[in-house]
Amino acid sequence: MNFSAISSEDKQAALSELRSITADFAARGWFPGTSGNLSLRVGGFSPDRFHFAIAASGKDRSIGNHEDFLFVDTNGEPCETTNLKPSPETMIHAKIYRVTGCGAIFHVHTVYNTMLSEYYGDQGAVPAKGIELIKDLGIWEDDDSIQIPVLPNYRDISKIAKLISGSLKPEVPGILLRNHGIYAWGKNALEAKRHLESFEFIFEVLYRSLLLPPGPAKKG
Ligand SMILES: CSC[C@@H](O)[C@@H](O)C(=O)COP(=O)(O)O
Numbered sequence: 001m002n003f004s005a006i007s008s009e010d011k012q013a014a015l016s017e018l019r020s021i022t023a024d025f026a027a028r029g030w031f032p033g034t035s036g037n038l039s040l041r042v043g044g045f046s047p048d049r050f051h052f053a054i055a056a057s058g059k060d061r062s063i064g065n066h067e068d069f070l071f072v073d074t075n076g077e078p079c080e081t082t083n084l085k086p087s088p089e090t091m092i093h094a095k096i097y098r099v100t101g102c103g104a105i106f107h108v109h110t111v112y113n114t115m116l117s118e119y120y121g122d123q124g125a126v127p128a129k130g131i132e133l134i135k136d137l138g139i140w141e142d143d144d145s146i147q148i149p150v151l152p153n154y155r156d157i158s159k160i161a162k163l164i165s166g167s168l169k170p171e172v173p174g175i176l177l178r179n180h181g182i183y184a185w186g187k188n189a190l191e192a193k194r195h196l197e198s199f200e201f202i203f204e205v206l207y208r209s210l211l212l213p214p215g216p217a218k219k220g
């Protein structure tokens, strides 16, 4: 589908959904400084042709303004005339859309995701097991254990983008960049938001568990 064939109602609906979720995440402190970027796919999808709205680069996400999102194509190139600059990380979003076919991708930096990505960085994944919110990632096994991939945080974003297809775990809707933050996705904005909230809860539990001494049953 051509970008011009996507209705202006659909484009406006995407912007309004992104603005509302941006305000929600900003209120939680999930966009420190000018970090983070959210994106939402619009129109139809084929791995070689799709469009998405993405946050403009270098903006304070906690200040609502209308110079905040632009529409880009499969290659991360703007589809309309604009003064706004897409983030260099648009390449990561484009690659995740291409590989997963998802509908929304949310990237945030938090203390918990940053610390755990560094703590488990050498082993390439953050392990999580038996935490109820793993189910909210769509994983309902009895032995609900997952490995959340950690990729190196190269300055050259194209090097990160190249690693994505080989690192994603189909059942885990997220990846961490080491000492940087998380990308979480879903079939639409609501599912991506739910997944991101679940990941952040899991990271906080894991981090706090590392600080606790062994419980009574484990002392022997
Ligand atoms: C300025 S700190 C964060 C950036 O380096 C980047 O990782 C980020 O999340 C936001 O980049 P941006 O280009 O503004 O979308």
Ligand SMILES: [Zn+2]
Binding pocket: 035, 036, 107, 108, 109, 180, 181
């Ligand atoms: Zn970032």
